[in-house]
Amino acid sequence: MEARAAQLRLCADGGANRLYDEMPALLPHEDPLDVRHRYKPDVIKGDMDSIRSEVQEFYIKLGTEVVDESYDQDTTDLHKCVNFILDYTPNLEKSNLRILVSGALGGRFDHEVGNINVLHRFSSVRIVLLSDDCLIQLLPKTHHHEIHIQSSVEGPHCGLIPIGEPSASTTTTGLQWDLTDTAMKFGGLVSTSNIVREEKITVRSDSDLLWTISIRKLK
Structure with missing residues (x-):
């Protein structure tokens, strides 16, 4: 499991319930x-309104640190966890940091949007959101x-989805339906249900884009 090779493993509040219930x-x-x-988190962090008491007690006995930030209701549990990771790795260049978030998609839509x-x-940190069916990551406009x-x-x-602001110009290679200096926005064209045709995809845009791709289920 890749999680065992991670430098730091966190659960965002009720994510500890899922780890406890579903990992076996x-x-x-x-x-x-x-x-x-074997697959215990190093830290559980959040506003602690979802984790079950028996799960919290189980991991505390294994040495997991529990950080209660219930005083902060202006940020999500994932936001709190990312802040913790940045504080934990102050000497690591953000461009070298990789954060993989399992279970970030599916369930309540407002949680997904958060x-x-x-x-x-x-946006300067590479964060990948994972579900059973797909992954999502941000492609900042500052890079090709x-x-x-x-x-x-x-x-x-x-x-490719221009969720933060409209894109006046996006160009891609390697897709079945490539974009060439194409404008995209909600209420207009959005590149969904596209198909990967090459092993290398290139994307250049004047706005931040969400990249999403399906994940094959292991048999």
Whole structure:
């Protein structure tokens, strides 16, 4: 599991419930308690309104740090976790930091929008939101982007979405329906249900874009 190689593992409040409940199901031939011990979070952070008391007590006994920020109701639990990571890695260049957020999509739509907003709030940090079906990341307008597709696990469906502001000009290569100096906005054209055709996709735009691509389910 990639999570075991991470420098820091956090659960955002009720995410600890999902880790506790669902991780043993991913390894059904192993003892559930052993799995929970092996895949414990380093930190649980948030406003602590969702985590079950027995889950919190279980991880505290394993040495997990619990950071209660219930006083702050102006930021989401994911926002709080990203701030914690930035404070934890003050000497690491933001361009070298990678944050993978599992379980960030699906469920309540307002939670999804809040998580997508975090991508914009921390646009200089590479944050990838994952669900069972797709991933989402921000492509800042300050860069020309090369996206290398791992075709064994990604694609073919993809999209580019100008969610922060309209794009007057977006150009791509490597897609079935490439954009050439194309304008995109809500209420107009948005590149959804596109198809990856090459192993390298390039994107250049005058606005921040969300890149999303489907994920193949492992058999």
